[in-house]
Amino acid sequence: xxxxxxxxxxxxxxxxxxxxxxxxxxxxxxxxxxxxxxxxxxxxxxxxxxxxxxxxxxxxxxxxxxxxxxxxxxxxxxxxxxxxxxxxxxxxxxxxxxxxxxxxxxxxxxxxxxxxxxxxxxxxxxxxxxxxxxxxxxxxxxxxxxxxxxxxxxxxxxxxxxxxxxxxxxxxxxxxxxxxxxxxxxxxxxxxxxxxxxxxxxxxxxxxxxxxxxxxxxxxxxxxxxxxxxxxxxxxxxxxxxxxxxxxxxxxxxxxxxxxxxxxxxxxxxxxxxxxxxxxxxxxxxxxxxxxxxxxxxxxxxxxxxxxxxxxxxxxxxx
Numbered sequence: 001x002x003x004x005x006x007x008x009x010x011x012x013x014x015x016x017x018x019x020x021x022x023x024x025x026x027x028x029x030x031x032x033x034x035x036x037x038x039x040x041x042x043x044x045x046x047x048x049x050x051x052x053x054x055x056x057x058x059x060x061x062x063x064x065x066x067x068x069x070x071x072x073x074x075x076x077x078x079x080x081x082x083x084x085x086x087x088x089x090x091x092x093x094x095x096x097x098x099x100x101x102x103x104x105x106x107x108x109x110x111x112x113x114x115x116x117x118x119x120x121x122x123x124x125x126x127x128x129x130x131x132x133x134x135x136x137x138x139x140x141x142x143x144x145x146x147x148x149x150x151x152x153x154x155x156x157x158x159x160x161x162x163x164x165x166x167x168x169x170x171x172x173x174x175x176x177x178x179x180x181x182x183x184x185x186x187x188x189x190x191x192x193x194x195x196x197x198x199x200x201x202x203x204x205x206x207x208x209x210x211x212x213x214x215x216x217x218x219x220x221x222x223x224x225x226x227x228x229x230x231x232x233x234x235x236x237x238x239x240x241x242x243x244x245x246x247x248x249x250x251x252x253x254x255x256x257x258x259x260x261x262x263x264x265x266x267x268x269x270x271x272x273x274x275x276x277x278x279x280x281x282x283x284x285x286x287x288x289x290x291x292x293x294x295x296x297x298x299x300x301x302x303x304x305x306x307x308x309x310x311x312x313x314x315x316x317x318x319x
Contacts, residue, residue: 034142061118143171
């Protein structure tokens with residue numbers, strides 16, 4: 001991207017425009033090199049049944065309620081301007097037709113049993129928060145990671161933040177599904193130092209079933225950034241019952257081995273069910289089709305690493 005186009009984008013995306021985030025994580029050490037600040041954008045085009053951040057799937061604000069934290073003080077009920085809350089034997093119940101997600105209930109809840117997932121921030125505010133962490137960046141070769149959800153669903157805001165960080169010499173990582181227009185992927189890649197990309201599975205039909213979308217676009221975008229010479233790290237969530245079978249692992253290794261470039265490394269992320277608690281808070285069902293999912297054993301992970309190694313790829317666990 002030329003300097004004139006960068007300047008034009010900076011002018012186009014005003015400081016008053018807002019980004020909807022569901023979390024800002026400081027001192028992150030698993031979202032790229034060094035110590036980082038990670039911004040979690042709300043909204044994702046995928047809907048993986050094991051998603052660790054289900055509160056990031058919807059592009060809209062959502063209410064979250066934790067019954068075990070509720071002390072029954074009814075402060076939230078009294079504070080609601082729309083009379084959308086009612087205290088029952090099952091805790092606080094929200095009338096979705098009345099609730100406007102104004103957040104008054106979350107503001108007054110003394111135990112944080114009531115929360116709103118999704119807060120609007122200006123670009124100016126986010127840049128100030130990022131710049132507060134520069135001392136840690138400098139000491140650890142860290143930086144900022146844009147995550148989600150899917151940050152590519154917010155192209156203008158994302159590109160503006162990337163440009164501003166680049167102007168300040170801040171290392172930029174984009175954690176993305178790559179389910180986006182190739183033109184957008186290319187623009188964002190040229191404004192980033194590193195992409196983090198998940199490779200869920202190779203069969204497109206299974207990918208659609210487990211993740212809500214087919215995978216042809218994702219695979220072609222991975223190949224595109226490899227051909228561009230863009231630094232990227234592929235991560236594979238290992239879920240027994242979904243994608244740890246020999247056929248899928250072999251096809252994944254063959255695909256990665258076929259990409260141009262000299263880097264041959266993949267990060268394996270063993271499954272955990274931390275999302276169950278988040279679904280309870282959202283009032284939604286985790287794995288509603290009851291697909292058998294579990295963490296692969298150490299022996300199974302060892303065999304998976306061996307398959308990658310036979311294709312010239314080093315597979316590490318975690319990262």
